Amino acid sequence: MKLKQLSIFIITALFLASCGGAESTSEADSSDSTALNTDLILTDSVLLSFAFVGCNRIDRKDTANWAATDSSSANLNVLKRVMHEVMELERQPDLFFFLGDIVLAETNLLRLNSELDHWVKLYNDTAQTGPMSATPAIEVVAVPGNHEMLTYAQYPDDTLHSEFPLAGSTERWMHYMKDFMPTDRDFITGPDSINNQMTFSFVRGNVAFIMMNTDTYNGPSAEYAHGREGLIAYDWITAKTDEYHNDPRIDHIFVMGHKPAYTRSDLDTTLHFDTIHAGFMQSEKLWAQLMEDTVMAMLSAHAHTYSRNQPMGHGTYQVIAGNGGSKNPEFYGYTLVNIMSSGEVQLVSKGFDNDGKHYYDPLSAEEGNMTITRDSTTLIWGENSTSYKATYKE
């Protein structure tokens, strides 16, 4: 907790104690200092709450599986259940983030265009996906993943890669998804601003959000004949983490993007920063900067699983919530973060079992497949005594 937060908290508590605030009890009026401490706890409340999830798309072989999807290529049953359940929360989140791979695409612009068009129509169809899209109080923000930014292709001269930048994908995303980007966002200007426009930042209350496109378009060059995937706007992103770190109005910084920094089998403290599908090239130096600027967490998806850890053993957390509907997770669901008035940051992952039917049977809820809390912790900067490990699956 920053010093100013602690000061505000103490002043608020003293004010409530002196005024006999709503939470005060007769016990609190006694000279017992423990009673005052109880009041301090009782006065803690949620300042800001947000939910996030990524990877809702179905798999390539299931494009004609109409029990699983429609022309949007979203996993319909999971998307609907997540969107409905978030709206049924006792305290609805102030923001909801989609962290990429919302559609399958990854072939050509025609397909990307069609699937994004139908995905937005599905999102806005309250009869299917519930009232989220018709609730102005919830700000919905999205960033693209590799399935929106890249093309899956084979080039005989490149035996290492199977995904390459798709020219025009940036424009297609901006055409359909511009309403999922805050109008008051900070964005990248200058000569490469067109390619960088899906990386941006904004502030809500005492929280700063930096949204990264982890597959920023990088076309063919002398070095990479078919372009290069897995690139972020590193200089701008780290200038922003620096700026927010030094801004006394900001108490918490979150960085979000589709691809995680720490990848592969164990999601532990071993950094694998190759760009061959799993991660992004600048992840090692990015992480050092996140730690230096006390970024609370980097939130991501891409791996079809949920996990939470502190790669350095303390400090910045990596949370993966790629359990939004794509194949293989242990459970499907969403993750919530609550910013408390005390300065505490709470993280809760909620989900329902992957019932083994690959895309989840909606009737399984009636058969007892309920949404339960899968992970819950307070995000402290020091070493967290717990983590949530999951097998890395894509």
Ligand SMILES: [Fe+2]
């Ligand atoms: Fe992905």
